[in-house]
Amino acid sequence: MASRIETSSNHLKVLGRFELTDVRRFTAALHILTARQGHEAVVLDFSDVGGAYLGPMAAVCVEILMLRSRPVRPVNARLVLPTQPRLATLFRNSNWAHLIDPDNHRSSTYKGYVNLPLIRFQNPQEQKKVVDQLVDAILCSMPVMDRLDVAAIEWALNEVTDNVLVHARSPIGGLVQMSTFKTTRRVEFVVADGGAGIPSTMREGHPEIGEDIRALEQAVREGVTRDPKVGQGNGLYGTLEVARASEGTMHIYSCKARLDYENHELRLTREDVPFRGTVLTASLDSSNAAALGEALKFGDRKWIPLDYVETRFESDTSDALIFRLGQEAESFGSRVAGEPVRTKLANIIQMNLGRRVIVDLEGVPLISSSFADEVFGKLFVALGPLRFGQVLDIRGVSATVRSLIDKAIVQRSGSKDA
Ligand SMILES: Nc1ncnc2c1ncn2[C@@H]1O[C@H](COP(=O)(O)OP(=O)(O)OP(=O)(O)O)[C@@H](O)[C@H]1O
Ligand SMILES: [Mg+2]
Structure with a gap:
């Protein structure tokens, strides 16, 4: 069941399982507290949250970082941790607690490879470092990986994080987080930013494109880019192909549109509440050896990666x-x-x-x-x-x-x- 969001004064409380589909209600409620009611200090109360996931929590962290770093009337947030100890630990280890409320929570010191912390990147050096760290975590936590599968996941991580730096103009850069699931052989990741959003940047190169869902639909097509001088339009298309090949899922929330790929179906939904920036989540299943690697065929040319394994070992x-x-x-x-x-x-x-x-x-x-x-x-x-x-x-x-x-x-x- 989706979560409930309650507000009173400067207090915003999330109850139940907090999922991606709840994020727009969360940001709308936060907008009312900060923009309409003018609160400059808010309390985000997750004490009764029943479950929290990578995608929605990355979106919350983007929103808070944006509010805190804005030049005019910055907003500070205080976090109330979940009362369930397992979830409180997840908030701390995932770095969500620190990103939301740095005055009261230290940066995560989690050293494992299964649920990595949410990490911020703001330039190509930081982006490379974090992608290497994520690939390293896959190799350390998922036994018997096919090289092309690892390369395909690495490729997708590179493309989606690169998009943040190349297109988004996000004042806070990007955030990325990954979890690995050994038994189901899945890798899940989220990349989020507080930038212009895919429909807006697409419209810069294609003013005729129409409403936001059309722009999002175009952005995941092969060869569609806002500017052929900048890109080739492979990143989102290839990432979706990797999700398809792996029988996985992919979700994108951006501006007034939402794209969901799951159960072999691509769905686009028009949304009333605009979404700041872009959040992309993917869940990739690597149980079919080399299926992911096979996905990366552009035109009739199969792509051979220069990957982390090659450069590192x-x-x-x-x-x-x-x-x-x-x-x-x-x-x-x-x-x-x-x-x-x-x-x-x-x-x-x-x-x-x-x-x-x-x-x-x-x-x-x-x-x-x-x-x-x-x-x-x-x-x-x-x-x-x-x-x-x-x-x-x-x-x-x-x-x-x-x-x-x-x-x-x-x-x-x-x-x-x-
Ligand atoms: N995070 C983002 N923020 C804003 N716009 C984005 C973002 N990611 C993608 N886009 C938009 O979607 C378009 C398609 O992205 P995609 O990654 O498929 O191709 P590209 O980045 O243009 O080219 P390539 O990935 O081949 O370098 C981009 O041209 C840009 O307009
Ligand atoms: Mg790209």
Whole structure:
């Protein structure tokens, strides 16, 4: 059931599950408090919220950042966290709490790879950094990914975040967040901005385009761009193709229009309440190996990506890939730190079948036995002794670390869990 939104004085309360379809009611209510009633301090009360999701929360954070940073009569928001502890933690870890109410909530320190925080980017360097971080999280948390699938998700993340910088003119830049779901093999992401909105920028190049839903419909077509000197019109089209190929979903809210792709259907809806900027959410299913990669065919030319894996792990001097353990782990002391490293290493190995992977332990002084087992012991059992020896070349390892790895492998392969 959708949420209920109640206001009294400068207090705005959200009750129930807060979904994307509730966002326009939320922003309309906030507009009444700030623009019509003139409140410069508002309380956003999520104490009775029953569920909160990436898309709508990114839209809320954009709205608050826009209100706080406007030059005239800036608005401050105080956040009341959900009373459900699980949701309160989600608000803190996702960085929603900090973005809404930085005076009372510190920036998220969450280091995991499953629900990443909502991250702001304002220039191409920050955009590249955040996209790399998201791809890294996919490799660390989703076992057995196909290289083209990862490249297709990376491509879509790049395109949608690039659009914010190239087209949106958003005073606060963009916000992006991603979650991965290992068991259902899904990746969900949202990209939001507080800019001009897709229909407005489309109209700059196509004044004849008509109402907002027509502009949105055109924007996702192949080759349609506001300005052929700036773009080729591939970004939104390709992202929708990736969503289609993966049997996923995609939603765009912008100005007075909304686009929903779900259950194999594309629907456009006219909305009365204008939406500031653009929010795009996508849920991509990677359970059909390489289906996503297949989607990226423009014209009759299949696109071959230069992807994160290539730029991060490939070496100029040899055909082998280089996995620098010192750069890939948060610490070397626990299973928790080891699991994402093993998942990523296994992904790199299986994405590049036939190529050797040099695991370089240069600068890694010591690893714990549990880390050694989690990474090397379990990988040895998963690959089998012959393949482990053929594929991996462990270098730069001290005598102590070597004996720890050997011991972990011997124990793991002899254990009944092997
Ligand atoms: N975040 C955004 N804010 C405002 N307008 C946008 C945004 N994203 C897309 N648009 C509009 O939608 C149009 C289509 O976007 P799309 O990504 O498909 O193509 P492009 O960016 O023009 O070209 P390419 O992606 O090939 O570089 C853009 O030309 C622009 O007018
Ligand atoms: Mg684009």
